[in-house]
Amino acid sequence: MRAVRIARHGGPDVLAEADVTVPTPGAGEALVRVTAVALNNTDLWTREGAYGRPGDPKALSGWRGSIDFPRIQGADVAGRVVSVGPGVDRSLVGRRVVVDPAIYDADRPDANPVGLMGSERDGGYAEYVTAPAKQVHDMAGSPLADDQLATLPTAYGTALGMIERGRLRQGETVLVSGASGGVGLALVQIARARGARVLAISSASKLDSVREAGAHDVVDRAEGVVEQIRAVAPDGIDVVLDVVLDVVAGNLVSEGLPLVRDGGRWVTAGALGGHAVAFDVRRLYLHNVQLIGSSMHTPAHFELLMDLARRGEIAPVIAATFPLHEAARAQEELARRRHVGKIVLLP
Structure with missing residues (x-):
């Protein structure tokens, strides 16, 4: 063969x-x-x-x-x-x-x-x-x-593993990074099917494609990501499904943790943007936020x-x-x- x-x-x-x-x-x-x-x-x-x-x-x-x-x-x-x-x-x-x-x-x-x-x-x-x-x-x-x-x-297996480990529930607000890739689009589709409100991060040329996949709101990764997320989700995020670990606009973990609601979950399954990050650990323990690794x-x-x-x-x-x-x-x-x-x- x-x-x-x-x-x-x-x-x-x-x-x-x-x-x-x-x-x-x-x-x-x-x-x-x-x-x-x-x-x-x-x-x-x-x-x-x-x-x-x-x-x-x-x-x-x-x-x-x-x-x-x-x-x-x-x-x-x-x-x-x-x-x-x-x-x-x-x-x-x-x-x-x-x-x-x-x-x-x-x-x-x-x-x-x-x-x-x-x-x-x-x-x-x-x-x-x-x-x-x-x-x-x-x-x-x-x-x-x-x-x-x-x-x-x-x-899709990685995406479903992230969603299951992150315990995403109907009615919650979820943020998907790297949403135009294979795992990202899968996350958008499955989270939408679960009845979540889906926010996504993508590049400007791919925003429409991510919306077509099912995202309720899509933010441009090159235009002040954290500020855009605050504008579309002023009450915060329940679950972050992080495929890339960080984005062009800065370290999504360190800058994004304050966006997560009390009791929220941050699920990471990739390191496209770099495998070394720093963040304020107080944002975890003071707000009962869970940082979860998910492999497949x-x-x-x-x-x-x-x-x-x-x-x-x-x-x-x-x-x-x-x-x-x-x-x-x-x-x-x-x-x-x-x-x-x-x-x-x-x-």
Whole structure:
């Protein structure tokens, strides 16, 4: 089969197409023919080795540690099951599916992800990929197209994990940073569906697209963000869903904490703008504000997400599609951050 692999950390030039053997599903696994695989920032950072390690933030590393090279990238897979390994119900063969890409620390609904397909095991930049059968979800009844289904695992899974961990409730006011990206748009859609009032931060050229996704108000990230938020939400924010950690206008954490209501929650799931921040800790303990880290999703979160997709209650936005052999060009386009929605490879 054709696959795109990395043999070392580096720039887009380390992505190389190769002929490799179709993997054989082991016990408890399924073999999926990949029809669509979405790109994520995790692809860029894994390729670059940008995650660092505990005690050594500058170390070259995959999502959770050293990578066994060569590695096939790609966490977000939609496709069809073509065969199964020992111990798997053969009725799964032929099903249209989405793969949960997480490697979990336990076999329970609230397990934590400790690895990721495309980093700690081979992923979907290929014609075929294997995955644990229990993490291959039947999507036969979903109205979403395959390219839309492929956008769900990392972006929408991360978004739903943030919303669940932040305990967002109907009627609350939520602020979404980085709202034009894959996770940001997912947050806007899911929070709106939950009955929240959704405020969003985005760049001027993307404000209309974020409104179309469901945001009630959108503020320009280059025009005094905190002042704009105060103007549209004078009573404060219940939940901040922070995808980028900080923004061009300044450190959103230090400047934005005073905007959070007593008992509010600040959920962070990314560090696009920088991983080192400073803030006044009194804004936390004097107002019972919780600062919550959120990495991807649990198995229970993923089941909730698949139910939303089966009912067509979310509508992923596709920014562009590329053939598999143009994976490097697709990653370059992702890194430019000029798009709204998700970029997808079609093997």
